Amino acid sequence: MIRLASVLTLWVACLQSQAQEIELNLPDHDDKKYFLGIGLIYNSSRFNITHDPTFLQQDSIQSIEAQNAGGFGLAGMHTYRISKRFEIRAIFPQLLFSYKNLTYHLKTPDGAKEEQKVMTKRLESILVGLPVHLKFRSDRINNFRVYMFGGAKFEYDIASNSTARRAENLVKLSKYDFGVEAGIGFSFYFPVFILSPEIKFSNGLMNTHSRDPNLKFSNTIDKLNSRMILFSLIFEG
Template sequence: MYNLLRQKKSQLKVWAAGLMLMVASQQVSAQLRDQLNLPDHDSKRYYLGIGLIYNNSRFQVSQHSSFLQNDSVMVTEPENIGGFGLAGMHTLRISPRFEIRAIFPQLLFAYKNLTYHIKYPDASKNEQTVMTKRVESILLGLPVHLKFRSDRIGNFRVYMFGGAKFEYDLASNSTARKAEDLVKLTKYDFGVEAGIGFNFYFPVFILSPEIKVSNGISNIHSRDVNLKYSSAIDKLNSRMIVFSLIFEG
C-alpha cells in the first residue's frame, strides 16, 4: 500500500508539473504577442522608407589592343574608393513572400581612382612615374528589385533581393574639351544588383541593415585616342559594394 501511494504521488507530481509548463508556455506566448512591434505592418500593401548609403566603388578595366604598342603607359590599376548617398524606398507587397521595391530618387557620390605607371613621364606636365587619376561621379539612379522574405520571427526577419539598375551621371565629363588629365565617362549606365538584408522591428519604425553588390554591364568609357590616359583603355565597367541603413514605417 505504501508503494502504491508513493507511485500515485509521483504521478500526481508529474501531471502537476506538466500542467504548470502548459500554463507557463501559454503565458510566454501571450507576452510575445503583446510585445510584437508593428503587428499590422505586414498587412500594408505599400509603404515608404529612406536609406542612408555608404558605397565602395571601383572600375573593371579592359585594356585596348593598342596598349601593347604603348611605350608610355605601362600599367593601369583600379582602386577601391568610398562614397556616400541617400535614397528613397518605395515597396509594393505582391504576396506574403515577395515584394517589388523601386529606389528613387537614389543619389550616390562615387569616387573611383585609376593608377598609371608611366615609363616616360612628361616633366613639363608635372608627371611622375606613378600617376593617380581620380574620377568623380554623381549618380542619379533607379534600381528596381524583387525581394524574397522569410517568416517573421518575433521582431526580426531576413530577406534577399535581386534586380536591375539605371544610372545617370550628373558629373559626366564625356564632352570636356581640355581633358588631357581626364578619363572621360558616358552619362548612362545599366547594371544588375543582388544582396541580403535584415528587418529589425521597433515600436515606431523598421531598421534594415542591407548589403548588395552592384555591377555595371555597359561600357561607360568614352575613349579618346588623342588622350594618353584614355587611349590605353578599351572598356570601363562599374563595380560597387553598397551598405545601406534603411528606415521604413
C-alpha cells in the same frame, strides 16, 4: 533520465513563456500593400578595366590598376507587396556620390607636365539612379525578418565629363549605365519604424568609358565597367 527529461521539459516551457511575452512591434505592418522608406548609403566603388588592343604597342604607360574608393548617398524606397513572400521595391530617387581611382605606372614620366612614375586619377560621379528589385522575405520571427533581393538598375551621371574639350589629363566617362544588383538585408521591427541594415552588390553592364584616342590616360583603355558594394541603413514606417 527522468530527472533530465524533467529539466528539458521545464526549459522548453520557459522558452515558450518568454516567446509569448515578447510584444510584437508594428503588428499590422504586414497588412500594408504599399509603404515608403528612406535609405542612408555608403558605397565602395571601382572599375573593371579592359585594355585597348593598342595598350601593348605604346611605350608611355606600363600598367593601369583600378582601386576602391568610398562614397555616400541617399535614396527613397517605394515598396509594393505582391504576396506574403514577395515584394517589388523601386528605389527613387537614388543619389550616389561615387569615386573611383585609376592608378597609372608610367615608363617615362613627362616632367614638363608634372608627371610622376606612379599617378592616380580620381574620377568622381554623381549618379541619379532607379534600381528595381524583387524581394523574397522569410517568416517574421518576433520582431526580426531576413530578406534577399535581386534586380536591375539604370543610372545617369550628372557629373559626366564626356563632352569636355580640353581634358589632356582626364579619363572621360559616359552619362549612362545599366546593371544588375543582388543583396541581403535584415529587418528589425521597432515600435514606430523598421530598421533594415542591407548589403548590395551592383555590377554595371555598359561600358562607361568614353574613349578619346587623343588623351594619354584614356587611349590605352577600351572598357570601364563599374563595380560597387553598397551598405545601407533603411528606415521604413
